[in-house]
Amino acid sequence: MGETPKKTLGLETSEPAVTPPSVDVEKTIEKKPVNPGKNRKREIPQGLWTKCPSCSEMIFDRELDENLNVCCNCNHHFPISAWTRINSLTEPGSFLEIDESMTSVDTLEFTGTAAYAEKLEKHRDKTGLKDAVITGAGNMGEHKVALGVMDFGFLGGSMGSVVGEKITRMIEMATENNLPAIIISSSGGARMYEGMFSLMQLAKTSAAIAFHGRKGLPYISVLTHPTTAGVMASYASLGDIIISEPKAMIGFAGPRVIKDTTQSELPEGFQTAEFLMERGLIDSIVNRSEMKKQLTEYLDYLCLNVGNQTIAEA
Ligand SMILES: [Zn+2]
Numbered sequence: 001m002g003e004t005p006k007k008t009l010g011l012e013t014s015e016p017a018v019t020p021p022s023v024d025v026e027k028t029i030e031k032k033p034v035n036p037g038k039n040r041k042r043e044i045p046q047g048l049w050t051k052c053p054s055c056s057e058m059i060f061d062r063e064l065d066e067n068l069n070v071c072c073n074c075n076h077h078f079p080i081s082a083w084t085r086i087n088s089l090t091e092p093g094s095f096l097e098i099d100e101s102m103t104s105v106d107t108l109e110f111t112g113t114a115a116y117a118e119k120l121e122k123h124r125d126k127t128g129l130k131d132a133v134i135t136g137a138g139n140m141g142e143h144k145v146a147l148g149v150m151d152f153g154f155l156g157g158s159m160g161s162v163v164g165e166k167i168t169r170m171i172e173m174a175t176e177n178n179l180p181a182i183i184i185s186s187s188g189g190a191r192m193y194e195g196m197f198s199l200m201q202l203a204k205t206s207a208a209i210a211f212h213g214r215k216g217l218p219y220i221s222v223l224t225h226p227t228t229a230g231v232m233a234s235y236a237s238l239g240d241i242i243i244s245e246p247k248a249m250i251g252f253a254g255p256r257v258i259k260d261t262t263q264s265e266l267p268e269g270f271q272t273a274e275f276l277m278e279r280g281l282i283d284s285i286v287n288r289s290e291m292k293k294q295l296t297e298y299l300d301y302l303c304l305n306v307g308n309q310t311i312a313e314a
Helices: 025-031 036-042 061-066 082-089 116-127 161-176 192-214 255-262 273-278 288-302
Strands: 049-051 058-060 096-098 133-140 143-150 181-187 219-228 241-244
Touching: 049 061, 058 061, 082 133, 082 143, 082 288, 096 161, 116 192, 133 161, 133 288, 143 161, 143 288, 161 181, 161 192, 192 219, 219 288, 241 273, 241 288
Parallel strands: 143 181, 181 219, 219 241
Antiparallel strands: 049 058, 096 133, 133 143
């Protein structure tokens, strides 16, 4: 009995069935990745490269930063933070923020999948912003302009009472000081966590723009991906000139809702900037790298007769 080799689950007592390979098996096994798929991903350290969702090219993050978050290969416009955009549009050191400490109040004490108060806190930490818009005044070429820039990174650029109030105050400041106004929009619409208070902002911002316009002052609206719902239904669509970045999604309700409501097939390219420019809603589509130059040219033209303060006069 003792002579019979004890059968074990391990293979160490069995004779090899074939000639053992000359390489050191143990070492090879050690080196062999447990999950090759996982390791392949690890070869691309996070935060160094970004895959372009449009052309699938891997872009070096530094290259993307230097190109204002636009793909050098296919011109895909990635989202950009409000501060990066302000710095790309205004003369260095000229931008002065207003109402920078205004913060949202959880009036309705809203709780859904997460409490509104918690969501606000999380997005303040993530973005370093107090809410989804930065407003102020700065110099763009020869012109002093009132400027509002939305940040989609803060709760989807949604418009609650703070966004509405900051936009309104900025427009009123422009009206008082005879300044042209520019708003760069990027928004999923009214902020549902503030219910009716968000919806009131549509009327308030639109009224402020109407008073600004009555004084003969120009307002340029710049639409970026995506500009939808309550923001598109108010100040974003009220520009004397409406510009968009390429391929931005622009609309009110989403395509699925419209398809279900109208019970009809939607045309190709529906709700893109290009589609809307063909139909006259958008005046021009401008690449991000050309935006400052283009806006300055429009201001040169629009401010000819409105007594706009230039830097030399101010
Ligand atoms: Zn690309």
